[in-house]
């Protein structure tokens with residue numbers, strides 16, 4: 221995914237129960253979301269130093285994503301995907317992210333439904 225040919229950190233199948241949906245009844249229940257992330261990150265420094273401070277800490281990212289998703293009810297899984305990308309750019313210094321949000325229980329006859337977005341951080345005038 222990385223356009224600069226850098227490495228990637230992956231988080232796959234992060235399961236989060238959330239208030240999510242466009243219908244009123246969906247705002248009264250919790251539904252399962254599955255989050256898959258592909259995050260551009262140069263892993264070489266961490267691979268050489270063996271120091272977590274040089275790594276993109278997938279545990280910290282997972283925790284932050286779960287906290288953000290659970291923080292408030294939302295209608296669309298698109299909103300969840302965009303918000304996660306923003307969080308990764310703002311709080312973790314990620315510059316490119318692929319975010320897939322699945323809602324596996326949403327359509328009875330479908331194994332899964334999902335959106336997948338790819339975003340690149342656009343820095344402001346002061347970086």
Ligand SMILES: Nc1nc2c(c(=O)[nH]1)N=C([C@H](O)[C@@H](O)CO)CN2
Pocket residue numbers: 240241242243246295296297298323326327
């Ligand atoms: N593109 C989307 N389509 C739909 C969404 C969504 O979040 N994105 N959500 C719904 C309902 O909430 C559905 O999951 C209830 O079964 C319908 N379509």
